[in-house]
């Protein structure tokens with residue numbers, strides 16, 4: 001059955017707003033759906049798929065939209081919808097539009113020039129090509145432009161991996177253990193998890209395997225004092241709390257009250273009682289001073305460009321500007337310096353981002369180490385061996401989706417000398 005013609009105008013309207021890039025695409029989309037309650041479930045799914053498809057493939061669609069006639073926003077919209085559901089499923093097309101769409105959908109995209117095919121902004125394509133070379137950049141771009149599977153973390157306070165696999169299977173949802181993180185499960189289809197008992201009881205949390213590896217390499221142990229310096233809504237806090245077996249003290253710092261507020265219901269579901277959320281004003285807040293030199297492990301999951309998460313947030317590549325990365329770099333170094341004061345002798349400081357750009361990653365660690373000779377780098381190879389994570393790395397953790405099937409992540413482990 002063909003989709004009603006109104007789907008085209010809804011998609012076009014919401015796209016027009018999203019392409020201004022003044023707010024995250026998922027916020028704009030949810031607000032639009034909230035304001036248009038008559039749109040049914042299937043229709044919402046199609047609009048969302050077309051919008052995300054366009055954000056992922058904007059360069060190629062824009063070049064296709066140069067042919068054909070009529071307003072360019074309508075042509076972009078039609079391309080997004082045709083990729084999502086096929087030309088034949090669209091109602092309300094003119095004969096010209098049907099002919100044009102059928103023609104462009106048959107173009108072999110593998111024959112397009114490399115940079116166009118990458119669907120990355122020019123500045124980003126250039127930087128990645130410098131690091132990975134053209135061939136690997138295309139592979140990376142292709143995986144970054146493909147939706148991520150759904151990864152779960154099993155909460156050992158409430159359950160174990162085998163039990164969760166069995167409960168999911170009864171739903172019926174097939175979940176497979178992932179290769180690196182000991183508590184991760186991967187689901188290829190995306191079921192509505194929120195209503196399942198395994199989720200409601202806190203037996204699982206949604207978390208990319210890469211994020212789980214980051215929490216693991218902090219190496220937090222039972223009874224320790226640990227700080228998650230940029231805790232946000234607490235994805236890694238919850239993983240750390242469980243790794244510490246609900247013992248010791250785990251402080252969850254953040255400057256954003258709204259994000260910390262989102263941690264509260266997750267904490268309640270998790271069954272953890274060792275977590276202490278603390279709202280701080282900035283990285284040098286007086287609240288931090290009283291903990292100086294007392295903390296065993298500090299995780300700095302720094303604010304970053306988020307370019308490693310394009311599988312989930314494809315609009316980020318169009319929203320991030322090279323100038324904003326320079327501003328972030330100043331903040332990242334300042335937060336790392338602020339957090340470092342907490343670490344006790346022999347304690348560890350972990351710097352992490354979900355960026356794939358060297359300037360947010362190795363460059364920040366190098367600047368920090370150059371100015372702080374009380375700290376030395378613990379090679380990631382050693383840390384991964386300690387944690388029995390079967391990943392080949394040298395000094396740093398560098399996860400990329402085309403090699404590890406995770407989001408893009410970076411981490412370095414630094415130790416305060418005794």
Ligand SMILES: C[S@@+](CC[C@H](N)C(=O)[O-])C[C@H]1O[C@@H](n2cnc3c(N)ncnc32)[C@H](O)[C@@H]1O
Nearest residue numbers: 230231232234235236254255256283301302303
């Ligand atoms: C990458 S996000 C953290 C994600 C979180 N760790 C998780 O696993 O879900 C970075 C966080 O840093 C916070 N942040 C920004 N500036 C900060 C500062 N000066 N001190 C502490 N946190 C800060 C942001 O509010 C944001 O929540």
